[in-house]
Amino acid sequence: MTFYSIPPLLTLCCFLGLAALTIFRGPRTKTNLLFFTICILGSFLYIDILFAFNVKSAEAALRISRIDHFFIVYLFPVYLHFFHEYLNISGRKWLIRTVYAYAFFLMCLTPTPLYITSMEQHYFGYFAKGGILYPFFGLAGLFVIIYVLIQIVNAIRKEANSSHKNRLKYLFVGFGIMGLMNGLNVFPTHGYSVYPPGNLSFIPLIIFAVGLFKHDLLDMGILIKKSLIYSLLTAFLTCLYALIIIVADKVFKNFNFSDSIYFPIFFFLLIAFVFGPLKSKIQVFIDRIFSKGKYDYQKTIKHVSRVIVSKLDYDEIAKLLMDTVVDTMLVDHCSLFLLDTSGAGFVNFSSRGKQIYPGGSISIDKDNPLIKFMKNHRQL
Numbered sequence: 514m515t516f517y518s519i520p521p522l523l524t525l526c527c528f529l530g531l532a533a534l535t536i537f538r539g540p541r542t543k544t545n546l547l548f549f550t551i552c553i554l555g556s557f558l559y560i561d562i563l564f565a566f567n568v569k570s571a572e573a574a575l576r577i578s579r580i581d582h583f584f585i586v587y588l589f590p591v592y593l594h595f596f597h598e599y600l601n602i603s604g605r606k607w608l609i610r611t612v613y614a615y616a617f618f619l620m621c622l623t624p625t626p627l628y629i630t631s632m633e634q635h636y637f638g639y640f641a642k643g644g645i646l647y648p649f650f651g652l653a654g655l656f657v658i659i660y661v662l663i664q665i666v667n668a669i670r671k672e673a674n675s676s677h678k679n680r681l682k683y684l685f686v687g688f689g690i691m692g693l694m695n696g697l698n699v700f701p702t703h704g705y706s707v708y709p710p711g712n713l714s715f716i717p718l719i720i721f722a723v724g725l726f727k728h729d730l731l732d733m734g735i736l737i738k739k740s741l742i743y744s745l746l747t748a749f750l751t752c753l754y755a756l757i758i759i760v761a762d763k764v765f766k767n768f769n770f771s772d773s774i775y776f777p778i779f780f781f782l783l784i785a786f787v788f789g790p791l792k793s794k795i796q797v798f799i800d801r802i803f804s805k806g807k808y809d810y811q812k813t814i815k816h817v818s819r820v821i822v823s824k825l826d827y828d829e830i831a832k833l834l835m836d837t838v839v840d841t842m843l844v845d846h847c848s849l850f851l852l853d854t855s856g857a858g859f860v861n862f863s864s865r866g867k868q869i870y871p872g873g874s875i876s877i878d879k880d881n882p883l884i885k886f887m888k889n890h891r892q893l
Contacts, residue, residue: 517637517708518566523715525559528552531722547595554588555714557581562712566638574632574639579624582641586619586650589657592692596661599684600668612657619650635706643702651699658692665689683724691717813841831863839865850877859884 532552535545561581565574590612596602597609622628627646632639643651665685672678695711817837824830835847846866850859853876861875877884 515566515638518563520712520715521559521562521566524712524718525556525563527715527718527722528555528559531718532556544595544598547591547598550591551588551595554585554591558585558588559712561585562640562709565632565640568639571632571634571639575629575641578632578641579629582623582629583620586616586623587613589654590616592688593657593661596664600664602664612653615653619646619653622646633701633704635701637708640701640709642704647702651696651702654692655696658689658696661692662689680724683721687717687721687724689717691721813837828863832865835863835865848875850875 529552532549535549535552558581561578564577568574568577590609593612594609597605619628625644627644628650629641629647630644631642633642662685665681669678669681669685672681691711691714694714694717697710700707701709817833820833821830824833831849835849838844838847844866846864848864849862851862852858853860856879858879858881859877
């Protein structure tokens, strides 16, 4: 595998990850099934590109590309169908049927030189050269992308709910930009030795994934699970590690880097001083972005109740309560106030986190509106 294979590999991982998330975590709605189909067809496309970049035989690359395109031609009708369902566009079934029929016509041409004539060798690897009828696929894709972007923009303008509007914006940035980037693959398809911009589709897909987790774009009811996020993080760091090895092999062409005695030492230092701390910092960042406010408060209260009965010291109880609040709710600062001896108010007994009240102790008067509110509602 070469350096040029890293972007399509990342894009393939994103498509497969989103497909797995949709099929295993999402409800079996028509919208989600269409989205799953888009991810599978997108995976076919980038498997084709990865194979072409790394295979030595032009004939083998051509055979695989024609087989993949037999299915890939349905990418743009499914793309159109998905957005019609997601945006609740009714009365245009004729358009969806027409685009599917058009894709069926192109599918019949994919095994012939009229669709893909040959595989051309570029500096990044083999890439398909379009035949005389290949532009019909490109024009259909361009029409669908422009049409969908217009529909999303119109939906954003009409949407009054800010949450739904944010969903649409993530869709626009994620799948809209990805569609345009893949459309620019027309340059290598026509023989120009330009690295395919569509290979960088992992960037808008990551943006879409952020929206999927943060705004529940596909109504999966997702509460971010650390294991899923950390798995994606591990995959990213693994790809970064592979990139470093590839670059090292390019730099040390006459030196078998991976088999040398220095490689285990380099690997240990890399994991210990770079990847370990980097992973920890990114995990903390992910927790603060996605998990804030999303916790099982009943489970937390039960746990604290069981532990607190075994503690007799005020300081230990205060530490337990504040540690629980800070670690569970991911807040920057927590203070515990107790009723003072005079009964006139509350004084700060202990604090944890960033110091936000410098210069002396803090007290809250008994007539403070916050105290009255808590007394009336018996909760914060």
